[in-house]
Amino acid sequence: MSAAAEPLLTVRDLRSYLATGQGVVRAVDGVSFTVGQAEVLGVVGESGCGKTVTCRTIMGLMPTRTTYRSGAVIYHPRGDGNILDLREGELQSLRGAQLAMIFQDPMTALNPVRSIGDQLIEAVTAHARLSRSEAHDRAAALLTRVGIPAPDRRMRDYPFQFSGGMLQRALIAIALASAPRLLLADEPTTSLDVIIQDQILSLLLELQRDTGMSMILVSHDLAVITQVCDRIIVMYGGQVVEEGDTATIITAPRHPYTRALLGALPQAGQRGKLNSIPGAPPSLINPLTGCRFAPRCPLATDECTSWETELVETDGAGHRARCWRHHEVGRSKVWQASDSA
Amino acid sequence: MSQTWATSPSEILLKVAERAAGRTRRTARRRLVLISGLTMLGIAIIAIVGAPLLVRASPTALDVLHPLVPPLSPGHLLGTDQYGRDNLSRILYGGRIDLAIAFGATSVTLVFGTVVGLVAGYFGGWIDNLLMRIVDLFFAFPFLVLIIAIIAMLGPSIFNMFVAIWITSWVSYARIMRAQTVVAKKQQYVLAARALGYGRLRVMLRHILPNTASAVIIFSMVDAIGNIILAASLGFLGLGAQPPTPEWGTMISDGQNYILSSWWIATLPGLAIVFVGVAFSLIGDGLADVLRPGDR
Amino acid sequence: MSRFGNLPRRLVHLVVLLFGITLVTFFLLRLIPGDPALAILGSSYTHARATAIDISLGLNKPIWTQYGLFMDRLFHGSLGYSFFYNSPATTVILQHVPPTLFLVVYSAVLAAVISLPLGFISGLRRGGIVDQSTRVFFTISFAMPAFWLGIILLLVFSVHIQAFPISGFGSGFIGHLYYLFLPALTIALGFSTVLVRSLRASTIATMQAEFVDTARMKGISRARVLRRHVFRNAVLAVVAVYGVNLAYLISGTVLVENVFSLPGLGQLLVNSVSDRDYPVVQGVALLFAVLIVAINLLTDITQASLDPRVGQEIGE
Numbered sequence: 001m002s003a004a005a006e007p008l009l010t011v012r013d014l015r016s017y018l019a020t021g022q023g024v025v026r027a028v029d030g031v032s033f034t035v036g037q038a039e040v041l042g043v044v045g046e047s048g049c050g051k052t053v054t055c056r057t058i059m060g061l062m063p064t065r066t067t068y069r070s071g072a073v074i075y076h077p078r079g080d081g082n083i084l085d086l087r088e089g090e091l092q093s094l095r096g097a098q099l100a101m102i103f104q105d106p107m108t109a110l111n112p113v114r115s116i117g118d119q120l121i122e123a124v125t126a127h128a129r130l131s132r133s134e135a136h137d138r139a140a141a142l143l144t145r146v147g148i149p150a151p152d153r154r155m156r157d158y159p160f161q162f163s164g165g166m167l168q169r170a171l172i173a174i175a176l177a178s179a180p181r182l183l184l185a186d187e188p189t190t191s192l193d194v195i196i197q198d199q200i201l202s203l204l205l206e207l208q209r210d211t212g213m214s215m216i217l218v219s220h221d222l223a224v225i226t227q228v229c230d231r232i233i234v235m236y237g238g239q240v241v242e243e244g245d246t247a248t249i250i251t252a253p254r255h256p257y258t259r260a261l262l263g264a265l266p267q268a269g270q271r272g273k274l275n276s277i278p279g280a281p282p283s284l285i286n287p288l289t290g291c292r293f294a295p296r297c298p299l300a301t302d303e304c305t306s307w308e309t310e311l312v313e314t315d316g317a318g319h320r321a322r323c324w325r326h327h328e329v330g331r332s333k334v335w336q337a338s339d340s341a
Numbered sequence: 342m343s344q345t346w347a348t349s350p351s352e353i354l355l356k357v358a359e360r361a362a363g364r365t366r367r368t369a370r371r372r373l374v375l376i377s378g379l380t381m382l383g384i385a386i387i388a389i390v391g392a393p394l395l396v397r398a399s400p401t402a403l404d405v406l407h408p409l410v411p412p413l414s415p416g417h418l419l420g421t422d423q424y425g426r427d428n429l430s431r432i433l434y435g436g437r438i439d440l441a442i443a444f445g446a447t448s449v450t451l452v453f454g455t456v457v458g459l460v461a462g463y464f465g466g467w468i469d470n471l472l473m474r475i476v477d478l479f480f481a482f483p484f485l486v487l488i489i490a491i492i493a494m495l496g497p498s499i500f501n502m503f504v505a506i507w508i509t510s511w512v513s514y515a516r517i518m519r520a521q522t523v524v525a526k527k528q529q530y531v532l533a534a535r536a537l538g539y540g541r542l543r544v545m546l547r548h549i550l551p552n553t554a555s556a557v558i559i560f561s562m563v564d565a566i567g568n569i570i571l572a573a574s575l576g577f578l579g580l581g582a583q584p585p586t587p588e589w590g591t592m593i594s595d596g597q598n599y600i601l602s603s604w605w606i607a608t609l610p611g612l613a614i615v616f617v618g619v620a621f622s623l624i625g626d627g628l629a630d631v632l633r634p635g636d637r
Numbered sequence: 638m639s640r641f642g643n644l645p646r647r648l649v650h651l652v653v654l655l656f657g658i659t660l661v662t663f664f665l666l667r668l669i670p671g672d673p674a675l676a677i678l679g680s681s682y683t684h685a686r687a688t689a690i691d692i693s694l695g696l697n698k699p700i701w702t703q704y705g706l707f708m709d710r711l712f713h714g715s716l717g718y719s720f721f722y723n724s725p726a727t728t729v730i731l732q733h734v735p736p737t738l739f740l741v742v743y744s745a746v747l748a749a750v751i752s753l754p755l756g757f758i759s760g761l762r763r764g765g766i767v768d769q770s771t772r773v774f775f776t777i778s779f780a781m782p783a784f785w786l787g788i789i790l791l792l793v794f795s796v797h798i799q800a801f802p803i804s805g806f807g808s809g810f811i812g813h814l815y816y817l818f819l820p821a822l823t824i825a826l827g828f829s830t831v832l833v834r835s836l837r838a839s840t841i842a843t844m845q846a847e848f849v850d851t852a853r854m855k856g857i858s859r860a861r862v863l864r865r866h867v868f869r870n871a872v873l874a875v876v877a878v879y880g881v882n883l884a885y886l887i888s889g890t891v892l893v894e895n896v897f898s899l900p901g902l903g904q905l906l907v908n909s910v911s912d913r914d915y916p917v918v919q920g921v922a923l924l925f926a927v928l929i930v931a932i933n934l935l936t937d938i939t940q941a942s943l944d945p946r947v948g949q950e951i952g953e
Contacts, residue, residue, distance in 0.1 A: 015351055017358040024358040030351065061850050068358040070351070088859055096856030108847045111866050113873070113944050122865075123855045158945045174855065478657050481926045485888035486906065490665050490922070493910050570782040574892055577784050578907065593785055597896075600792055608792075611785035618780020626776075 006076050007034040008182055008214045009058075014071035016050075016057045023285040027053040029238035030071075035182065035214050040205075042229030042246070043218045044261070048281050050238040051218045052104075055184045059101050060084070060091045075099070077181065097127040100180040104187040106167035110159040116170050117155025123177035142173040147203060165196035169203065176207065183208075184216045189224060201228055222261050226250055231318075234258045237282040237292035240311065244319035254314040254321035256297045259329050291322070299325050375627020381620035389436035398427035400434040400587045409603045420605045422595060426587075428605060432613050435587035438499055440617070442572040443565045446506040451561045453507075454514025455554075461515065462522025463545055473519065479512045488571065489580060497580045502572055513564065514557050521553035528552075555632040562625030566618045573614055589614055647937070651930060658926040659711065662919050663704055690720070707919075716923075717916030721909075726916035730905070730924060736806045737890055737901035739813050740821055744886060747825035749879075752832035756875070757868060759833065760840025771833060779830040783889050787823040787896040794819060804898035820897045824889045831882055832875060839874035843867050873944050880936025884929040 016028035028050045035041050043051045056062050058073050060083075072082040075098060083094065103109045111119055120139040124130065130138065136155075143151035146169040159167060168188060175183055185204065189197035205228055208215050219225050225232060225246075232249050234242040234257065242255040253259045260277045279296035282288065290305035291297070297304070303324075311320040314327070323329065388395060398417075404425030412420040412428070419428035461472040479487070491505040525531060526549070534544045575581035576590025584591065589610040596607025691697050698706075710717065716726040759768040778786070795803045807816030843849065844867060852866045853859075891903035898904075902921055909917040 015354055017354055019358050024355060026355075056850075059854060061853060068354055070354045092856045092858060094856070095854055101850075101854045103847050103850060105847060109851045111848045111852065111870065112946060113870060114865075119852075122852075122857060126856045160946050171851065174851065178856065474653075474657075477654060478661065480884070481654060481658055481929050482661075482922070483888035483891075483925050483929060484885060485891050486922060486925055489891075489907070489910065494665070566780055570780075573782050574784060577782075577892070578895070590782070593782075593788065597788060600788060601796060604792065607785075607788055611782065611789070614782055614785065615777060615780045619776055622776045622780060 005037055007036050008039075008076060009035040010072070010074040010076065011054075011058065012072040012074070014054065014057060014073065015069060016053050016062060017068045018053075018062075019066045019068065025284045026238050026287060027284055028057060029284075029287070031235070031238070031240050033233050033240065033243060035216060038208075038212045038214060039231065040208060040215045040217060040229045042225035042232040043216060043235060044220065044222055044225045044232060045235035046220055046281050048284070049235040050284075051220075051235055052186050054235075055101060055186050055216065055218060057084075059095065059099060059184065060086070060088075061101075075182075093127075096123065096178040096180065098180055099182050099184070100175040100178075101184040101186065102168070102171045102175050102188055105191045106164055106171055107159075107191070109171055110167060112159050114158075115155065116157055116159065116162065120155065120170065120174055120177065123174045127178040139173075139177075142177060143170070145207075146170070146173045146176075147199075148173075164192050165199065168192060168196075168200055172200075172203065172207070176211070179211065180213060182214045182216070184218070186218045187220070188217070190219065190221070197224070204228065222250075222265060234261070237287060238284055239292065239309070239322065241293065241322040242320065243311070244314075244316070248316055248319050252315070254319065254326040254329050255293075255323045256299050256325075256329055257293050258321075260296075260298075299323075299328060301325075372627065372631070374623050375631060378620050378623025378625075378627050381616065382624065385436065385617050385620060386440065389433055389440055392430065392433035392437075396427070396430040396433060398430045400426060400431040401585045402426060409599065409606075411603070412605050412609075419609055420603070422592070422606045423599060423603075428609060431587040431592060432589070432610055435589050435592060435610065436613060436617070438576075438582050438586070438588045439569045439572050439590075439614070442502065442506070443569050443617070443621070446503050446510065446568050447561055447565045449507050450510040450564070451514055451557060454511035455518045455550075455557050457511065458515040458518025458520075458557075459522050459545055459550065462519040463526060463541070463549070465523075469519070472515070476512045476515050479509060480516075484509065485571075485574065488575070489578070492575065492580045497575075497583060499582050499586070502575055502581050506568060506571065510564065510568070513560065517556055517560055518553065521556050522549055525549045525553050555628075559625050559629050559632070562621045562628065565621045569614060569617060569621075573610075647934070651934065654930060655927065658930075659708065659923060660704075662922045662926070663707055664700075665922075667700060667703075716920040719914055719917050721912050721914045721917070726914075726920045729917055730902070730920045733900060733902050733905045734924075735901075736817075736899045737894070737903060739806075740817055740824070740890055740893070740899065740901060741883075741887060743814070743817055743821035744824040744828065744889075745879075745883060747821050748828040748832060751825060752829040752836065753872070753875075755829075756833040756836025757840055757871065760837040760871065761844070761863070761867075763841060768837070775830040775833055778826050781827075782892075783823055783827050784892040784896050786826065787820065787893055790819050790823060791896065806899055817899075820893045820899065823893055823896075824886055827889065828882055828886055831878060835878040836871060836875045839871040840867065843871040846870070873940070876936060876940050876943065880933055880939075883932050883936075887925055887928065 011034070012032050014028055014031045015026070018025040018027055031050070031054055033041070043054070045051050053062065057067070057069055062069070069084055071084070073084050074080055075083050075094065077098065078094065083091070086094070110116070117136070117139060120142065121135045124135050124138045124142070139155060140151040143154060148154055148166060148169050154162075162170065172188075183204075188204065189200050192200060201224065204215065204217075207213075217225060217229055229246050231245045232243065233240050234249070234255065236257050242249065242253065242258045244254075249258060250262060253262060257277075260275075263275045264277060266274055277296060282292050282295070288294070288305065290307050291300070291309050294300040294304040307324060309322045311322050312324065312326060313319070314321050321329075404421065407417075407421055407425045408423050410417050410421040410425075412418065414420065417427050417429070419432065421427055422431070457472055457476075461469045487509050488505045491508060492501055495501040495504060530552070531544060531548055534548045539548075572581055572588070573590030573593065576588045576592075577594045579591075579594070582588035582591055592610040593607045596603070596605075596610075599606055696703070707717075714727070716730070718724075719726045719729050722729045755767065755771050759765075759771050762768060791803060795801050801819050802816050805816055807813050849862065849866055852862045890901060891906060893899070894901045894903035895907070902924070905917065906921045908914075909921065
């Protein structure tokens with residue numbers, strides 16, 4: 001459980017609107033959450049629900065000309081200021097040294113024409129003044145730490161000579177080069193084989209425990225999230241629809257969407273039809289009034305479409321859901337058996 | 342949707358973003374480019390084809406009494422050359438040759454080169470090898486040198502310009518089309534068509550071609566400009582249209598000697614070339630936007 | 638694993654290509670109508686003298702034998718004898734190389750200087766003032782024939798403003814730079830249109846790549862990101878375009894040398910064709926072709942050294 005100390009990161013009413021030829025895409029529409037010290041927060045939701053844009057907005061990596069942001073992101077070790085207001089120069093001192101991010105597809109996340117070593121050393125020297133050999137040694141040590149053997153030789157290689165799993169390890173090394181306190185991992189295992197997925201997840205967990213850094217793990221795969229995270233927020237249509245600690249959410253979800261996600265998880269030994277969620281993800285341009293999940297929700301009533309949604313306290317500390325019928329969201333069948341949590 | 346405040350943060354943000362999105366949508370009206378290009382070309386074609394109706398003076402009539410008359414003089418809007426021939430009518434009549442090359446030479450090479458590229462890319466193997474070696478051989482020679490050599494062989498004339506371009510220009514299209522075909526061959530839609538048992542010819546013509554044609558069509562606009570300039574260059578070197586037939590390139594060459602005193606003889610035909618060239622450029626850009634939106 | 642693993646195969650292709658070039662050059666020339674003896678002797682033409690010239694040029698032998706003799710001479714470093722210049726063709730050609738070579742290199746450098754910054758900035762700030770004005774400028778200049786542009790530049794800068802000389806090659810390195818500025822600029826502008834467009838598109842595509850985000854995420858300065866990641870990758874696409882168009886540029890020199898009265902290979906070629914000076918025409922055409930092949934090879938090598946993935950591709 002996270003310490004009762006001050007949180008590491010607070011996100012308050014974050015909005016990220018993208019101006020496109022088709023209109024304004026409200027990719028992130030009022031998202032709030034906190035990340036505690038040494039805590040792993042999971043962000044789960046379908047493709048297009050705003051998870052990636054949230055992370056990129058926090059890091060300041062959204063295209064500046066077409067992105068309109070409001071809200072606050074507070075990184076507490078730096079003070080109470082909103083880091084969204086920082087200039088590019090000031091943001092640079094945060095990136096790498098305090099906040100780091102790894103991206104979804106390792107094959108495209110590295111510069112193809114420069115060696116792995118080059119790019120890793122660039123990360124290592126970004127916030128520290130080191131001599132050539134010091135930097136080289138630091139880089140080699142990082143590679144070993146993430147499980148890449150023969151680092152001296154591999155540092156001379158180019159990205160196309162690495163497999164997907166190894167590339168992801170190298171990216172983790174790059175992200176950790178300046179010892180950040182918060183790592184944002186955007187679908188780090190999605191492009192990888194299942195076996196490698198496990199390895200990478202274990203690696204991340206191990207590193208998190210050893211360094212005491214916090215992590216935001218983004219995935220559309222609930223199974224991945226539940227293995228690793230202390231707390232979870234569930235996103236839908238650019239909004240947070242449920243938040244709470246992992247155990248509670250997977251045993252007693254309080255939002256129909258979460259319930260449906262859990263229900264869709266294939267069981268070991270399951271045969272026959274997989275449970276999918278009917279309908280399609282909502283449009284983020286001109287979103288519906290009221291609850292955005294209503295069109296696909298088994299519990300929806302007429303009132304749902306006119307209710308101005310907000311996160312409602314359900315049972316227990318810190319467990320909230322964006323549904324006024326939350327008490328009717330039944331226990332998930334999936335986890336009823338392992339109800340010892 | 343009821344609002345507690347009239348101007349909540351999200352409302353303000355939305356307004357700002359919407360204004361920006363509106364801007365984006367407006368710039369998305371790039372059809373303007375295509376339309377301007379087509380309009381310019383249309384004007385040029387009408388003026389050139391309708392030359393007899395627009396100008397009284399004959400382009401070849403000598404008027405030794407009125408040589409080197411400057412533009413905006415009575416009876417000669419654009420002046421006369423050293424033989425007293427009316428500049429405006431020479432420009433309009435002269436444009437016929439260059440426009441004919443732009444359309445006639447380009448279209449033939451477009452078709453031929455596309456076919457060769459399609460065949461080479463689709464069948465691969467020794468056919469591809471052979472055809473592309475021939476293409477490489479053509480590419481090894483500086484373009485103009487080869488054309489000059491061919492015209493030297495056949496004798497300078499307008500028709501031989503066409504022939505020279507037909508012989509040499511198809512290679513660019515072949516290369517582009519082959520590259521496109523090789524990529525297209527591996528796409529899902531082609532594999533699906535083959536799996537359904539469609540014949541090779543049908544797959545090539547009705548599946549691959551429509552999806553890859555945009556590249557060669559857009560290139561043909563660039564090529565048209567190149568061909569006009571080529572025709573003018575040959576005229577300039579004395580290897581194209583022969584006197585007294587007016588042609589933009591020959592006019593520029595004639596005017597070179599009088600450049601200091603009578604700039605209009607050499608300068609104005611060049612402006613005509615630029616006008617038509619820009620028209621083709623705009624059409625090419627406009628087509629690129631329409632056929633492949635989002636590339637800009 | 639060698640980055641240039643493909644090179645031996647490419648060299649074989651090259652030799653085959655060069656053979657093909659000599660073949661085409663040789664036969665193309667023989668097909669041009671016109672009697673060289675007539676052209677050489679002019680008004681002092683007699684049948685006896687013509688026959689003598691035919692024999693010394695080897696024109697009385699069957700064509701394949703002529704080709705054999707030509708190739709044999711070629712391997713011994715000779716291109717034949719030019720009656721017009723009264724010296725070995727090789728000498729004549731070599732005399733005309735410097736201006737053309739200088740012009741080509743000068744134009745290439747100028748083109749790079751003009752187009753790299755403009756293309757890069759156009760791509761970074763899409764729709765900005767640099768982008769829009771560059772596009773307008775180059776759309777117009779692309780439609781200008783090189784020789785016409787040369788004439789206009791001459792008119793404005795040499796005649797009216799008198800900032801540059803009208804013709805000639807000048808002496809000394811600085812002299813060359815000065816005299817050849819206008820002709821090189823003429824060629825470079827045409828060349829730059831394609832380069833700017835290419836770099837712009839390449840920059841836009843590269844900016845969207847995820848590795849740029851990774852680089853930014855590290856906390857390095859924006860300038861470093863642009864220099865070592867964006868530019869470095871965007872420029873790759875341009876190298877290929879550069880190489881191909883450099884070949885076109887060579888044919889551009891033919892026209893520009895005419896307008897600016899430069900004693901280079903282009904002038905030599907045009908004059909020799911009308912003179913029916915076979916050895917010289919052959920030599921120049923061959924030289925051009927070899928130059929183009931060399932440039933293509935250089936382009937490939939540059940690409941391979943800049944992009945480690947290139948050497949891995951099998952075939953072309």
